[in-house]
Amino acid sequence: MSNSTRRRTEQQTTMQEYTYICPECTQEISVNDEMRNAILMNGCPVCAATVTRTDFK
Numbered sequence: 001m002s003n004s005t006r007r008r009t010e011q012q013t014t015m016q017e018y019t020y021i022c023p024e025c026t027q028e029i030s031v032n033d034e035m036r037n038a039i040l041m042n043g044c045p046v047c048a049a050t051v052t053r054t055d056f057k
């Protein structure tokens with residue numbers, strides 16, 4: 001069984017922007033989708049607080 005998954009999704013036309021507002025240190029940062037995911041996984045880049053999706057606007 002050969003399963004070649006060569007999918008290239010380089011669609012930079014729709015780069016979603018969010019505004020992240022930290023619930024702890026109230027830092028406001030403009031982020032894109034990639035950064036948003038990173039912050040959701042790693043926490044606030046400023047104070048390392050736990051971040052949820054509701055902290056993005």
Ligand SMILES: [Zn+2]
Pocket residue numbers: 022023024025026027044045046047048049
């Ligand atoms: Zn913070």
